[in-house]
Amino acid sequence: MNSSDGDEELPEVGDAPLIIDVEFLEEEDENLAPPLDSAEEIRANRSRSPMELPLSLPTPEGRARVVTVINQKGGVGKTTTVINIAAQLALRGFRVLVIDSDSQGNCATGLGVDKSRVRTTTRDLILTPETAVDSRHATAVDNLHIIVGDKSLIGLEQEMMRQLGREKRMKEALEPLLAHYDLVLIDTPPSLGLVTINALVASDGVLVPVQTEYFALEGLALLAGTIREVRSLLNDRLGVDGVLLTMHSQTLLNKQVAGEVLENFPDLVVRPAIRRNVRLAEAPSHGVPIHLHDPSSAGGKDYQAITTELQHRWGLS
């Protein structure tokens, strides 16, 4: 009984509108499909906009340039770059401060500093900015100081959550030090946490080491998004000082990826590409930068040339 009542409410099949109307669909398709040119334009815009990396501004007069070395992708040569550019500039007479904001603490090892003897670290710099001056340590290289990162940075982000102005602690801490250096170079972990955000807020520019392997451009797109957000919310001065091609070999893949990065960022790529070179990988085990380990190696020469180019970009003469 009930089911026949319900059936009576349904329209007769003959009255129901046609579901498939070929002519209508064809017309719609034509309207929806944009001409080839504009389809390509849209695709080009889509792939271009997330990759926009803003150029950085010059350093304000009378203080150090602050530069964060960053790539959220791991193992691309961030720490190697920090150690060797910092050491090269110090060797050339510039006053350089390295801040290691990675709990792996590899900058200290690579610069011959025994972490087990260090009492004050980047953790202290961030939690008690007024102690910044005392957080520094000398290294094996003249003119080069370091604030050491170590495992005490693990868990710091949780503690900072309760603090006001938590993204600006490092900037505040660095303020009294800036007049005493030409360059402050900050190493970051391969993740985007509050400590890395602190580094970006304190910085004039970023240097981006990119390993010329597959996924390099995805890493750059991720970073471009991070920079956009930090610029709009926390530091509108932040820009890119340079993109470095690292661990480069003459393989087809390496060459193709280098070509793509150059095509996307012709003005940002700093030349030459840094070659894959075992001397660079060995140097940290001796606690020295490449210029003390083997300056005439391919890695030694590449970092010297890169440093010269950056010296111009940073206005250090």
Ligand SMILES: Nc1ncnc2c1ncn2[C@@H]1O[C@H](COP(=O)(O)OP(=O)(O)OP(=O)(O)O)[C@@H](O)[C@H]1O
């Ligand atoms: N040009 C190079 N040639 C050969 N080996 C290199 C080169 N650059 C870096 N390495 C080696 O590659 C490894 C990763 O480098 P590095 O630690 O600098 O990367 P990272 O980006 O700091 O890593 P993480 O994301 O873990 O902090 C290290 O063992 C380093 O010695």
Ligand SMILES: [Mg+2]
């Ligand atoms: Mg590192």
